[in-house]
Amino acid sequence: MSAPGKVATVDALLEAGALTPLDLHFARTVGRLGGDDDDLVLLGAAVASRRTGRGHVCVDLPGIAREDIVDDDGNVLESLRWPPLARWMDALRASPVVGSPDEGCPLVLDEGRRLYLRRYWEYQERLASMIRQRVDWSDASLDEGLLEDGLSRLFPGGGIPEAREPGWIDWQRVACLQALRRRLCVISGGPGTGKTYTVAKILALVAEQALARGAAAPRVALLAPTGKAAARLKGTIASFFDPGDGGRELDVKPGVREAIPRDASTIHRCLRPVRGSSTRFRHDASNPLATDVVIVDEASMVDLSLMTRLLDAIPASAKLILLGDRDQLASVEAGAILGDICNADAGLGPSTDVVRDIARVAGQTLPPRTRPKTTGIWDCVVQLEHSYRYGDATAIASLARAIRRGDAAASLDLLESEEHPSITLLDQGGGEAFVRAAVGGYRGCLETIDPRSALVAFESFRVLCPLRRGPQGVEATNPVIEHALRQAGLLGARSRWYRGRPVLVTSNDYQLQLFNGDAGLVLPSPEHDGGLRAFFLSSAGHEDGAPLPSIAPSRLPSHETAFAMSVHKSQGSEFDEVVVLMPGRYTPLLTRELLYTAVSRARKKVTLFGSREIVERAVEARIDRASGLREELWKW
Helix, strand or coil: CCCCCEECCHHHHHHHCCCCHHHHHHHHHHHHHHCCCCHHHHHHHHHHHHHHHCCCCCEEHHHHHCCCCECCCCCECCCEECCCHHHHHHHHHHCCCEECCCCCCCEEEECCCEEEEHHHHHHHHHHHHHHHHHHCCECCCCCHHHHHHHHHHHCCCCCCHHHHCCCCCCHHHHHHHHHHHECEEEEEECCCCCHHHHHHHHHHHHHHHHHHCCCCCCCEEEEECCHHHHHHHHHHHHHHHCHHHCCCCCCCCCCHHHHCCCCCEEHHHHHCECCCCCCCECCECCECCCCCEEEECCHHHCCHHHHHHHHHHCCCCCEEEEEECCCCCCCCCCCCHHHHHHCCCCCECCCHHHHHHHHHHHCCCCCCCECCCCCCHHHCEEEECCCCCCCCCCHHHHHHHHHHCCCHHHHHHHHHCCCCCCEEEECCCCCHHHHHHHHHHHHHHHCCCCHHHHHHHHCCEEEEECCCCCCCCHHHHHHHHHHHHHHCCCCCCCCCCCCCCEEEECCCECCCCECCCCEEEEEECHHHCCCEEEECHHHCCCCCCCCCCEECHHHCCCEEECCEEEHHHHCCCCEEEEEEECCCCCCCCCCHHHHHHHHCCEEEEEEEECCHHHHHHHHHCCCCCCCCHHHHHCCC
């Protein structure tokens, strides 16, 4: 921690950029209504407001008191320091606006160390309660003979060499059993580990059980936090059950294929927002969804508020299956729900009864580890280990694993080894080498006349920036790349709309079927006399060879230029090659989760532009979002 400065006040933090005017207004309103203008109480209220804006559910007071004060761009404010913890806590405990969870005050001081805005404490407690209710239930009515037959058909063995080695665990098979047995199943895994493939098999097994009982086909809701993720989930699930789509057709019983849904939706759209509100929905506890199974893809992107409202609307009898990567970046809004539920640091395996059930029904003998005797959240979490995208031996997979476990030395050894040309570290910032890499990466899509071919080439390469602002941030990097491409003669005339401009949609437009995160290109349209149109592969509902649908640029929903995009925006996407432009100095916003997310977007090649020191510090730093959810769920 830097040398002590003066004790922070709300005014000083606002002036330094560590608070927003809204945070200050909230604190003063709470103080005025509660009759308390103590500077330390106002500081607590304002910081609680700001921390939720930064993704935290609460303020961990002992933790924050040990940290430097930073602004929203991650700059350390050396002239300011937090007040002494004991004095700060005493002021909060004595305030009429701060109380224990059952006192109804606007600020909640829980267990003497976590300070919450009451709304977020209520979200957390409600979500924890609903999850615990699902954890405590196991379906003993399954037709185990039918289930064993289904597991044998859907997991015939072979396919990967490791499956023949002693001790190999087919975690996909384990996940299928747990999803059928329980009302909550959380399936976590890195890129290419087969999360969606596993869910397709779960859907087939659930349908087989229902049809064998003479029941109706299960009602299934396929959901994702963004329209782009929902469209991808829809397409992937359909590919497993529609032979004509060229996917991996599953061996299922008669009637099952017809029982599987072919549509997917965003969570917001499924819950049906009340007009004029982004936080109120028509479906809730009093008007639940009509569904038997709910599947949520990219669950790491779902924040505390939305996850709570979703569980409110899911009937107690329905199954809930969450898919995601616990090691990826957490949601933009408050909470790290998937990470809290999975709790990778717990070191606990499934309970002893569940281990026996997995061996008996799924035929998988789990390795020895600490096992609780009673059921709990640990029985609902399955981590998929094997990557089918690049195999465990590839350099990208090895680098991703090293970053994920926080091993900076191993990460740098891999990046700097001449044995791994698919992963490279270049300590040249945003200089000439970076510009050459960006121009080379985009040349293919910009020299292509056919819009479809151009889009396919565009989706094979991307420049990612950890930060939005600053010299190496998204906002500064896009003009640099644009200028270099224009000098290379690869872009159209300078104007707002020019040939070759990539656009990233930043809001949903259901009428146009364009969603937050969709990326497209502005290109001449042969069907419109060469006029400029925006083309998106995601908007295409057509056969190969047919003209690609296009949209007039003036009709696009909110969007931004996308030669470079943020790592946050890249979640859920995959590219053949990724170039990552690291900032020139370290900021606390750089973490292993962010770097892991960036690296794991690549299928074939990753180039990091940045210093060894920056990479090392990023790998060693972790996102530590303050929350009490993990503690609530993992008590045993």
